[in-house]
Amino acid sequence: MSATEIKRSSSSMEIQESGQEKAMEVRGGEVEDPHKPKKSLISDSYNLGIGDEDPTQEELHGPTALRRVSAPIPWAVYTVAYVELCERFSYYGTQVLYSNFVNHALPQVDGPPGSNHNTGAGGGSAQGVSGALGKGVEAANGINTFNTFWCYLVPLASAWLADEHWGRYKTICWSIAIAILGHIVLVISAIPPVITNTSACYGVFIIGVIIMGLGTGGFKPNISALVVEQIPDVNLKVRTLPSGERVIIDPTITQSRIYHYFYLFINIGALIGQIGMAYAEKYVGFWLAFFLPTIMFLTCPFVMWWGRHRYRQSPPQGSVTSKAVRAFWYALSKRWHWNPVKFWKRTHDGSLWDNVKPSNIPPSQRPHWMTFDDAWVDEVRRGFAACAVFCYLPLYWLAYGQLTNNLTAQASTMALGGVPNDVINNLDPFALIIFIPICDTFLYPALRKMGFRFTAIKKIFLGFIFACLAMVWSAVVQLYIYKKSPCGYHANNCYTADGAIRNAPLNVWIQTGAYVLIAFSEIFASITSLEYAYSKAPRGMRSLIQAIALFANAISAAIAEALNRLSSDPLLIWNYGVFAVLAGLGGVFFIWQFWGLDKEEDELNNLPEGHVLADEKIALEAAEILPVKG
Template identity: 20%
Template sequence: MPRQIPYIIANEGCERFSFYGMRNILTPFLLSTLLLFVPMADRASEAKHVFHTFVIGVYFFPLLGGWLADRWFGKYNTVFWFSLIYVAGHACLAIFEDNLKGFYFGLFLIAFGSGGIKPLVAAFVGDQFDQTNKNRAKLVYDAFYWIINFGSFFASLLMPVFLRDYGPAVAFGIPGILMAVATLVFWLGKRKYIHVPPAAPNPNSFSSVARTALMSKQPGRPGDLLGRPGLMMAGVGALGAVASLCMTPQWGFVIAACLALVLVLAFGGIGVSMQLDRARGLHSEEAVEGVRAVLRILIVFAMVTPFHSLFDQKASTWIVQANAMNSPLLNIFGWEFTLLPAQMQAVNPILVMLLIPFNNLALYPLMRFIGITPTPLRRMGTGIAMAGISWIVIGMIQLQMDAGDKVSILWQLLPYALLTLGEVLVSATGLEFAYSQAPAPMKGIILSFWYLAITVGNLWVLIVNAGVKNDAVSAYIATSGMGVIAFQMFFFAAFALLVAAVFALYAIRYKMVDNYRSEGPASFCYPEAEKDKP
């Protein structure tokens, strides 16, 4: 075992505790303290907007961190300097607990710092192994998985108590101290690490091949724009992006900018696929087919975005619901306590640690025994559907509450279990699928697009959240006989179930390939979803 590994594992444990420690109390703090100036009727909506804007930033900035590490500074330097920004963000949360602009600036710094290091630490672990000890890598990634859930579990249990008993300065300060410790531990191992230098520019990269495909002219029609339909399609996406940005005053910058990005990627991807054969001869055959494979995978990622919409709302919408529920006095081994709304999130890491071995040892073998092969696409499609079902359950609970019934917070255990099962099926499978389908030169770009799928999932939440403020939409909701929160819950459930059905149809037509490496240097990845699950 490389002697530098304990430094990275300790760094990961402290960093994940710090992240989930602040993240899991963010919505309760916004509702109870920072957003008191917002009218009560609008406070929950504003808190959700702030939370999901923050999550969008966390999963957008990996693009920047990965690019800086790969092209300029290397993984170690990028992780170290982004970690210092991360620490500064935590400090802002603790210092500016009663200052809106200062607190939001702290959230920006945390999103920037956390997102910047997110794609790098696990890849940095892979750099520490070679052919002589690569068999030890699985043990290390198992330790990563364990330490992430360990940190998340205790952060979910403890930080809401600190927020209640000691106030936001202490509750946000403790994660900041843990992040400072994480950075110090990472720095202490500097002279022991294997440092892989940044790679030289790749002429056969995804962006290079895509640019060639779009810009190449059709033989015999060198000056004819109509001979480049793919470029025209990309232009439509660019015009749509400009139109989206022009709507910034109505939608807000985050929605407008993210929607612009989605339009560019969607229409640009269609355009590249239409003209991809024009890149042949100018790029290697492997590079061209790699881009084609990535574009096929992006369709799968696009259909996974509704899952992220549902999953990330357990730390916003579900906490809002839990705030209005009854919390009974529990007695466990003589210890009496009352569950806080944010503490319900501790159910997730415990269930994940139970469900992954259960699936591998019981569920999947049973499916094979009865003649159903649990392929990656079947698992992912089922996971999206399970998330939709969990939201039907949470919506039914909300209807009971809206009818005036007193509902115990323990009723949320069922939808948490269903949503976590969906998470295991989607997040633990998504990049396994993507990495098996993408040729080796394109595997790096896959991780970036996976993070963008999480960003887009949270974008849908912001759009729906803004949509229900429209007078016409509000009037329609009123005719349904449901409250706004319940209506949104059933809307997201229907959204996920509809996409799960489309996903199943696409999975039938999708032709699987096998691009696992057969030989060569060891290469490892550690996919992260919201919960950073393997």
């Protein structure tokens, strides 16, 4: 090796050290040096005798393996979860109204001017169902699908903004402001002077949906990362309990617990928002149903302001996303072959990412953007593997999406017994509120005690199966609706001469099975996808990997839009059947492809933290590729 190469190699090491110095954490509004000893994962007030030693292979695996436990959850997690509760109250409390608002026309009732008909409330009408625009089921499903697509497309941009420029906290605050503006526009669309003018109401409503979706999309990936950032990043550690039992503190179990209770808060907000707003819509009008979520959401800025110096925050990392993409293409370029079979084999031989590790490239041949260390490459490889896992999620979300679209319409064709049709889908969050604590407190600990590793891959697979079963249940219910409806296979357009809906003589609560099955699928697939995205992402790309996981919703919405013709009579049995098959096949192919990745879970979760220097100019000067100033 020449003297120049030795000097460049030394400079490269200095770059990595400099990168480590710049990889700071923000806590309590102050910048911390990561080389300083971090506070224990468990607060000193717990005084549980945490050990600093890493577990041995015997303690990790085999008959003498130690029991794995979660660390206590910091109080800051609950304040972030409250913000999410308010946001989900406002989002679901508003979204639940879209189907009736678009599908049904303003109810026609007898009475003096100012009666319910100019507010959209259907409680005192012959139809018994609220409405405003009268665009039909397909239009309602189309707008709901667009809203889902938009809300989960925006996170890609907001996550990039948070990871590289603003940081998560600032991005969340601006997103809240935008969402509040969207809420205000929706309220305007529902006030009597506007709602009675169909064309004006439609235009204002669409503008409100777009603005609110922009705020929601900016909020979602960043709040999901911020909540788990409230615990420090640590690997597996051994602790001795007061009872004398030695256990392993597993950060993935801690993250899983946080996301389970985070999701619990989500569904508390969704349940209260959806039930409350459905009744407000039915008996007062859409203006109140849009207004109350706005008031609830207005509490979020105060909580965020209170936590501005209390939350653990990771600062923006600069151009890490572009470096990750460049690293991926650089690795592929070294394995390129015109023969697709050979190209596949070369890229799946287990050594693809070794090509882009700086230690394997002479300093003189390194690209100028290669300002990271080998450990960061391993983290990026892990993040790309997580993104591959998320590629199957659109098939899951297709089934889940029926809750807010077709199952709401299905309920309106059955005997409601005075219950608003858009209240029934609250069986889903209600079931989640019951079963999330049961799974966290009893099911998962029992499985761990029996030595069964219920890992993320296994949970997501089970989520697909439950979603498939939910769609089978819905298809059977739809079949009976068509058999019992006075209008047969046209149950969604079945009215009496005076405009009242002629329902099938079936109790609406027979939908319960579908909602409970979907709830279990969410516990296993949806919650786990959030947990998996966070645990597998590099520090500087956590919002982005969360956004990619959420983007699966947008892809499913686009597919659902293409299949929207199935969302009307007489094709609804086919609609549920198709989604059942897609979810079932998705689960089978998912577990087949990622069974090997499941076996690497501990190894992937315990990778050393990598470092990247975002400022290329400093890196180039350190490597003497550019003249050093001064």
